[in-house]
Amino acid sequence: MDARGLRALSIVLVVVCSVAAAVAPIGAAADPGSRPAALQAEDELALEDADQIVMDVFIAENGSALVTVDYQFRYGENGTSKAAWERLRTDVESDTEAYVDAERTKWNDTVADGANETGQNMSLSNLSIATENETALQKIGHVEVSFRWESFAAVEINQLTAGPALSGFTLDDDTRLQFRWPAGYSIYENDGQPQIDPSPSNRTDDMVIWRGSEVGFADERPWIVLIEDGGSNANTTATPSNEGPTMPWTIVVLALALLAAVGAGGWLLGRERTADNGSKREAERPTQPDGSTGSASNAADGPPPELLSNEERVLRLLEERGGRIKQQAVVSELGWTEAKTSQVVGDLREADEIEVFRIGRENVLSLPEEDEE
Template sequence: MDSKGLWALLWVLVVVGCAVALLPVASVGAVADAGATGATVQEDEEPVEREELDEADEVHIDVSLLENGSATFEVDYRYFLENENNTEEDWEELREQIDSDPEAFTEAEMEGWDSIRAEGQNETGREMNISNATVSTDESPAPRDIGHVQFTFEWSSFAYVELTEITAGDALSGFTLIEGTTLQITGPEGYAVHEHEPTADSTEPNAVYWDGGGTEFNDDQPRVVFIENGDSAAEATEPDDGLPTTWLAVLAALGLLATGAVIGWWLRHGRDDKPAPGGDVAAPPPSNEAPASGNAAGPPPELLSNEERVLRLLEERGGRIKQQEVVAELDWTEAKTSQVVGSLREDDEIEVFRIGRENVLSLPDEDEE
């Protein structure tokens, strides 16, 4: 091959090599152009969204409990408008971003809450789920102009329920309230706060409120116990508190009537025990007591169901007994006792109420319709 042929071959190799080298570059450019509104932009936008939310002046977390232990969460990010941090223009820009793609904001917010849920599930052993998450924006003009970004969602098995008592907070164990963050836990309608820890910054009959500022709950905090119908009604039945004056008067009157009846009976029949003419002795009045027999106590405990054993124990105690005494008397666990008591209560075999911090079981009043 002469020199002209070699030069021609060299030029062909150079052209082919350049073409092959340019193919990957052209492919990357085409993918970037095609995904300009896809994943590339999403990766850039998500940190901006979280940064915008983190610039809120206050964050209010409101937890509303249901009787089954689930809870509705409302997380309210508040932006004080016309200050150095958040202007009207900043707020309107954030609001437009949320309204144009609410799913992205909701997903980012729920990612953080789901981590808290997972820790709460491991801590409590209760299976929990977060669902029905939504986001909305709003403004309130008084007492100052405030922009609101509100997330709402449902949290199943958030609280522990036992009979008429609901204990909440263990799913948030170790939760920290930073400056500008508040937490409020509200009980269901008809329930009142019985006890709570740590000491709340504000309390209502059925709600407790903690204000942030570095408040860090311990491993077993926050903890709020709600009781159906309130604690005051239960404490009114405490024996140590005494009975109302009206009832004391009624009992005293009944006592006098009973004493008078006994005296009257004795005056009429007291001499019947004296020897009758002819040496005969009057027969004593018939006794109301049943003759003793081996079957008076009923079948042995091992032949009774768990429910029958509780009912027998109630009858032996005059129709009323504390639940903890059932645990001790029958040598059962608290969980087993609660299960049996719950079954009896559902069948209207017994009634359950509270005295102080304890459950008291009683047989239903037969006179009630």
């Protein structure tokens, strides 16, 4: 090859190398694995990024607890983007087992710390995870983690002591912790002092609530003592007497007869009032196109259930049932878990939207009665 041919070959080689050098960076930039981690993680959510975390602990009579941790994401204006929430929701639903494993590992560590703190034999079981999407005006996405915590509370005859198992647990500003207990139990009082620490943000007959923005835990854990109704709720013990009754039996029998008469009269009077009120409500009910009366028209006139908040759905159900319904019926009608139902009921009661009382061992919800002039 002469000198002219060598020169031409050199020029070709230089051009080829220059093109290869220019193409290589383009290929690298197109590789998604080479992008900065900050860009890859942009707008991605983890459970700990929730706008609010509600930890509900229902304490059973045997000391075990049903725990539900509700991670709430408010999406829309001034909140989490809807796209970010939908990505997290899809990720949880498509790779549920991975999230279950991660939550089980985290909570197993918490249970182990609680066992070391209390000396009780604790364990975690039946952990599950689910998502839910509210379509109310304030859009909220939920990721709910539920599990059973064995020996969460210490059991002693008719008392339950709960809280020390949460060794090292802290309340952030966006975290809410609530303890609930079965009907037939109440907070133990010693010399008139409720055995609960710290003082809760809110307290009802069957629930206490601590909000991280309002309270802090001494020694980084809560503490509460519950006693079965009918047990001793004071620091004194009754002394039995060997003496017979000092009141003549005749007086006792007459007093009982008088009480029975008063009770019967009150029952008849109440029955008449109930009948009158029922007739009045029946007359005020709007007539349906088919000539019948009832509350169906109220439900039809209002917005569909998917546009109502959880609280509004409970209030509508109460109105449809004449202003009174058992809490367990709300669970069945709306298809919610007991933990979620108790949380919504607690919020409504705290806002004075409803009243809650017991019949036997069941909670009954009712709309507040308006004072009549």
